[in-house]
Amino acid sequence: MICLLSTRRFLTAAQIATTVPGYEHDPDDPRDHEAFQRKFERDKAELRELGVPLETGTASAFDTEPGYRIAAREYALPDIQLEPDEAAAVGIAARLWRHAGLAAAASSGLAKLRAAGIDIDPSATLGVEPVVTVDPAFAPLTTAARDRRTVAFDYRVPEGDAPTSRRLEPWGVVCWRGRWYVVGHDLDREATRCFRLSRIVGQVRLTGKPGSYEPPAGVDLISHVARWSGPVERTGRATVLVRPGRAAGLRRWAREVEPTADGDKLVLPFADPDGLAASVVGYGADVRVLDPPEVREAVIQRLKEIATRHEAASVSAR
Amino acid sequence: MTAPSRASADRLGRLLNLVPYLLARPGIELAEAAAELGVSEKQLREDLELLWVCGLPGYGPGDLIDMAFDGDRVTITYDAGIDRPLRLTPDEALALVVALRMLAETPGMANRDAIERTLAKLESAAGDLTSAPVEVRLPGNADRLDTLRGAVERRRALRITYYTATRDELTERVVDPIRVLVVAGRAYLEAWCRRAEAVRLFRADRIDALTELDEPARLPGQVRLHDVSGGVYQPGPELPLVTLRVGRGGRWITEYYPCEDVRPDGEEWLVSLRVADLSWAQRFVLGLGPDATVVAPADLVERVRQQAGAALDQYS
Numbered sequence: 105m106i107c108l109l110s111t112r113r114f115l116t117a118a119q120i121a122t123t124v125p126g127y128e129h130d131p132d133d134p135r136d137h138e139a140f141q142r143k144f145e146r147d148k149a150e151l152r153e154l155g156v157p158l159e160t161g162t163a164s165a166f167d168t169e170p171g172y173r174i175a176a177r178e179y180a181l182p183d184i185q186l187e188p189d190e191a192a193a194v195g196i197a198a199r200l201w202r203h204a205g206l207a208a209a210a211s212s213g214l215a216k217l218r219a220a221g222i223d224i225d226p227s228a229t230l231g232v233e234p235v236v237t238v239d240p241a242f243a244p245l246t247t248a249a250r251d252r253r254t255v256a257f258d259y260r261v262p263e264g265d266a267p268t269s270r271r272l273e274p275w276g277v278v279c280w281r282g283r284w285y286v287v288g289h290d291l292d293r294e295a296t297r298c299f300r301l302s303r304i305v306g307q308v309r310l311t312g313k314p315g316s317y318e319p320p321a322g323v324d325l326i327s328h329v330a331r332w333s334g335p336v337e338r339t340g341r342a343t344v345l346v347r348p349g350r351a352a353g354l355r356r357w358a359r360e361v362e363p364t365a366d367g368d369k370l371v372l373p374f375a376d377p378d379g380l381a382a383s384v385v386g387y388g389a390d391v392r393v394l395d396p397p398e399v400r401e402a403v404i405q406r407l408k409e410i411a412t413r414h415e416a417a418s419v420s421a422r
Numbered sequence: 423m424t425a426p427s428r429a430s431a432d433r434l435g436r437l438l439n440l441v442p443y444l445l446a447r448p449g450i451e452l453a454e455a456a457a458e459l460g461v462s463e464k465q466l467r468e469d470l471e472l473l474w475v476c477g478l479p480g481y482g483p484g485d486l487i488d489m490a491f492d493g494d495r496v497t498i499t500y501d502a503g504i505d506r507p508l509r510l511t512p513d514e515a516l517a518l519v520v521a522l523r524m525l526a527e528t529p530g531m532a533n534r535d536a537i538e539r540t541l542a543k544l545e546s547a548a549g550d551l552t553s554a555p556v557e558v559r560l561p562g563n564a565d566r567l568d569t570l571r572g573a574v575e576r577r578r579a580l581r582i583t584y585y586t587a588t589r590d591e592l593t594e595r596v597v598d599p600i601r602v603l604v605v606a607g608r609a610y611l612e613a614w615c616r617r618a619e620a621v622r623l624f625r626a627d628r629i630d631a632l633t634e635l636d637e638p639a640r641l642p643g644q645v646r647l648h649d650v651s652g653g654v655y656q657p658g659p660e661l662p663l664v665t666l667r668v669g670r671g672g673r674w675i676t677e678y679y680p681c682e683d684v685r686p687d688g689e690e691w692l693v694s695l696r697v698a699d700l701s702w703a704q705r706f707v708l709g710l711g712p713d714a715t716v717v718a719p720a721d722l723v724e725r726v727r728q729q730a731g732a733a734l735d736q737y738s
Contacts, residue, residue: 150434156508180506184547189536194544197521197537204651206517211460212435213514218458219439219507221446226458231532231571234524234560234604235650246516249555262673265686276555279524282607302677325557352592353705356585356630386709387590388729392736400737407734409712414727 116171117144181220191217192228200236205243238284239301242277244308245286249274252319254291254312258305267305272297273312275319280329287328289317298329338373342380343395346370350390354383369394377402385410436461437469441487441504448497455496470496515548516556523558528604530567532575562609566626567602570611573632574599577639580613583631584624588698590705592630593617598639602626605650612648614641621645623654655680657696664703665694665717672713692717704729 118131129140160170186194194217198210218224241257248255255274258267274288283300290297345367346354355361358370374380381402384391393400436459443459444450456466473487488500510518522541525531573580583594597613600621604610609626648654657680667690668675676684676693683694697703704725707714716723 153511181509182547182549184543186540186543187536189533190540190543193522193525193533193537193540194518197518197525197540200521200524201517206513206520209511209513210517210521213510213518215436215439215443215459216507216510216514219441219443219446221442229601230525230537231575232528232530232567232602232604232609234528235606236521236524237606237651246556247512250512250516262677263670274555276557278556279558279560280607281559281561282605325555326559330559352585352590353587356592382709382711385711385733386705388704388708389732389736391733404734404737406711407730407737410708411727411730411734413712413715414723414730 117141181216184217184220184222186217186222188223188225191222191224193230194222195224195226195228196230200234204236205238205240239304241286241301241304241308242284244310245274245301246277248308248310249276249286249288251314252312252317253310253314254316255308256311257308259299260303260305262303270297270299271311272299273317273319275323276325277301278325278329280326285329287323287325288319296328338375340374340377340380340396342372342374342393342399344370344372344384345392345394346387347390351387354387354391367392374399381406433469435508437473438504439507440469440473441498441501442507444489444496444498445501445505449492449495452494452496510548515544518544519548520556520558523556524560527558527560529560529562529564529609530571530602532571560604560607562604562607563626566629567609569632569634570599570602570609570626570629573634573639574602574611576634579635579637579639581633581635582624582629585628585630587628588702590701596635597622597624598641600641600645600647603650605654608654610654614639614645621647623648623650653680657698659696661696661698662700662703662719663694664697664700664719664722665692666707666710667691667715667717668693668710669713672710675710675714700725 127140127144129136131137131140195214198214201207201210214224245255247253252273254271256269256271259270260267271291272286272288273291274286276287278285278287278298283302285298285300287296287298289295341359344354345364346369347367348363354370354372355368357372359373360369360371362369372380377396377398380399381393384393384399384403385406393403440459444455447455452463452466456463459466461469470489474489487498487504490497490499519541522537522544526534526537526541531537577599579596579598581594581596583592585592595615595617597611597615599611599613601612602609603612603623611624611626611629613622613624614620615622663682666672666675667687669690673691673693675681675695676691679695681693681695683692685692697706700722703722707716707722707726708729716726
């Protein structure tokens with residue numbers, strides 16, 4: 105390694121073998137030579153994994169054997185100066201991964217910054233700590249999106265019976281409201297789709313070659329996810345009667361509360377009658393809907409179905 | 423990749439970092455360096471010994487990495503060409519950049535300016551690696567979190583009005599703030615609750631009112647913080663187990679609540695989960711409406727049946 109770092113020439117495997125302790129072998133003994141080659145290949149892969157930019161080429165036009173050298177320009181971390189508050193921020197950032205997938209990468213990245221002369225205060229805090237967790241599909245999908253490789257995976261929505269198999273050109277991974285999604289071009293649906301990472305079943309398979317597609321220029325990944333889970337406007341108003349001291353959860357949402365002889369009259373904002381009916385029904389006999397009729401009807405309908413289902417359940421439970 | 427090879431790659435990575443690290447800190451104490459690098463002092467000494475015999479093979483001793491020891495302090499005197507750390511790997515760049523984006527996006531974060539500056543510097547140092555295909559958006563009530571963070575930083579006790587969903591009640595309590603967490607997109611205040619005499623997590627969006635008191639926060643000695651790595655709600659085996667039969671429209675609950683068992687049952691599913699409280703379970707099941715039927719326990723079946731009947735009577 106250090107041998108390669110200090111040379112500007114390409115060295116062939118044979119040249120490296122003669123100078124590096126541990127690589128000694130008899131090149132004329134096929135078994136010994138094969139063992140060396142295996143070890144050499146493994147070490148090359150190891151170096152590349154560490155981030156060592158290993159270049160292949162030949163030292164001169166007369167060489168037929170490929171040679172190796174380290175691209176010195178690309179080897180080193182570029183000069184980076186961080187103010188104390190910036191160094192603190194990166195230290196805190198690295199800690200976010202302590203529970204999750206990229207913990208090892210974060211700490212080795214941090215070690216490189218320290219080696220670049222940056223002092224990082226391990227006790228710094230920012231007052232608010234995000235706790236990061238990622239799904240197992242996070243690592244393969246970010247890799248695939250970075251390398252532009254097509255992926256295949258099995259996907260199960262909670263209301264579906266069985267997972268369906270999907271093929272996707274992933275453009276990127278998005279964290280929206282604490283959940284992870286992948287956005288990309290769905291090859292079977294021929295359309296842009298987003299998938300929740302927690303619903304991916306089993307392994308993500310990298311099926312395409314690197315660089316096999318190009319995401320649309322300037323694509324706004326967040327907008328594809330947020331479109332389906334944006335905030336709702338509660339423009340409807342319902343009036344309900346609540347027993348005194350009961351249904352605290354509904355009272356928190358009330359725009360108006362008026363005590364009456366029959367109980368407290370609440371005005372509740374709502375987006376869709378069925379959604380409001382579901383929360384009202386939760387409070388059982390503590391709440392009665394006065395208005396509007398569609399909410400009142402939705403509540404009665406729900407109560408009837410619940411009563412029927414549990415009448416039968418109650419009989420069978422005895 | 424085999425295990426010994428992994429270990430040797432880790433070691434090589436560590437060694438390559440060690441030279442520039444020590445070069446930047448001449449005369450550093452071994453104990454301090456070991457602590458900061460996250461290795462034992464013994465391991466650090468072994469690494470240094472190995473470094474000492476590294477250098478340019480086949481050449482004179484002047485080409486080897488050289489260092490001077492002064493008691494427990496070490497100084498690199500010849501770096502053999504390793505004066506800079508390796509560039510970041512794509513995964514390292516991704517880990518740091520995504521975490522910084524996460525911090526920058528967290529509502530109510532202090533010193534956002536430093537986070538943005540760091541992000542810009544790291545992105546330029548990592549080059550094209552940081553066209554990291556990961557975006558983060560964590561919408562939230564920044565004002566509320568600013569207030570909570572302020573209380574934590576000023577170490578003041580707080581009087582809060584808190585909605586407890588499991589008991590459906592609003593209570594007022596004095597708490598001693600410890601930290602603010604954001605888990606799965608939701609913000610929590612972790613604090614010592616003087617009413618419960620325990621460390622509690624309070625969901626920020628259920629703190630309906632809040633007053634900072636003119637008294638310092640006090641914690642009773644060592645308190646144990648919550649481990650939220652597996653989620654905030656981790657029901658214990660002592661809680662009642664409830665089994666529901668749910669239809670397609672109710673199956674979302676398996677994604678929102680930790681379930682002990684989910685299995686198909688004809689056209690529907692049998693879902694078992696532990697609940698903090700049976701009256702919460704009653705509100706929960708009634709709220710699910712026609713999408714769920716209680717199978718067990720029998721007294722929950724009875725409670726739901728009675729409540730639905732009593733509620734219906736109000737409309738007749």
